[in-house]
Amino acid sequence: MYKNIFCARILLVENNLLNQEIAVEFLENAGATVCVAQNGAEAIDLLRKDHFDCVLMDIQMPVMDGFEATRLIRADAALAETPVIAMTASSSNEYRERCIAAGFNDFISKPFRPDMLYTTLARWLEARPQQMPFSVITPTSTIDTAWAGDPNIIDLSVPAELIGGNKLEMREFALKFLTSARYDLTKIESALKRNDLSALGTLGHHNRAPAIMVGAMGFANLCQALELGKDSVNMDQARDIVSQMRPLLDRINEQIDKDLA
Structure with a gap:
């Protein structure tokens, strides 16, 4: 159960439409307000215009990739403290280290599951000021054979x-x-x-x-x-x-x- 953390404003940076739809559904089901950017350049523009509690950032995108976007976020004093979580299908230790070196706070492997998404977000959103209470209960996995x-x-x-x-x-x-x-x-x-x-x-x-x-x-x-x-x-x-x-x-x-x- 995750309390008081998902009434957050989250920026989802993802250019795959199916991944977008899945992530948005999971996040909105948990009470989050979600804005979507198609690439890193759009993300930087949105971050400079509005406040977001967290960024979920894909890595391989056209125009500007997630590495460059995250470096720009960390270089901007007004944005530098924003939690940025990488979302990528590349899950090797070497790739994780590259993400951390680029300034990401954490890492979610694709394909992501609701419990993995919620648990990772909880680590970075639970310290926010109290919002309206909202709880998400992730049931034990049951595969329908x-x-x-x-x-x-x-x-x-x-x-x-x-x-x-x-x-x-x-x-x-x-x-x-x-x-x-x-x-x-x-x-x-x-x-x-x-x-x-x-x-x-x-x-x-x-x-x-x-x-x-x-x-x-x-x-x-x-x-x-x-x-x-x-x-x-x-x-x-x-x-x-x-x-x-x-x-x-x-x-x-x-x-x-x-x-x-």
């Missing part, structure tokens, strides 16, 4: 645990993932035509966490292969990875239609 499926396609027990077992809400969540993934797949295919391994790596990183959140581990693994392969994969290997993506999304769509109709 009735939804279990093939994680290489989609394991619906994952979103069932994350957002609850309401079939309509699960279908909406899964279809939002598909829409986002198909939109980015056009960018991936375009980067492939340009032989741009760097862009492929960035797009792979961008899509990996949402795929994990929806239980599509096969697609997440393909995204990770692109992300990690920007320094080690040749173009023939990249073409093989990308060639598997659209057929897999079609299979995920078929499974959603079958199980969540």
Whole structure:
């Protein structure tokens, strides 16, 4: 139970629409007021115009990334004391150390869960002056095995645990993932035509966490292969990875239609 901490104003800096929607829902369910920025430059602009109790900052974003934005926050006397929490799918100790060196206060790994998000925020918001009381109770995790499926396609027990077992809400969540993934797949295919391994790596990183959140581990693994392969994969290997993506999304769509109709 977390008391008197979630009536806060939180700035969410995240350019993945599905991640945005999930984080905003979790935070607003806990009583927070949430403002969203698409990149670090937007975040700096909003912070200089308004007060926020905490910033949840993605790392890899266009225009200005989370590292540079956080350095600017720490260099501004009016903003320097604002808690800034990194949100990233890269969870190695080396990456954590890089985040702390850049000025982040803490670290949340993607895909994030409500209890992990609330617990981390509690550490940085509980010292604020008292607000109107609000409590969040995070229940013990209970996986509904009735939804279990093939994680290489989609394991619906994952979103069932994350957002609850309401079939309509699960279908909406899964279809939002598909829409986002198909939109980015056009960018991936375009980067492939340009032989741009760097862009492929960035797009792979961008899509990996949402795929994990929806239980599509096969697609997440393909995204990770692109992300990690920007320094080690040749173009023939990249073409093989990308060639598997659209057929897999079609299979995920078929499974959603079958199980969540």
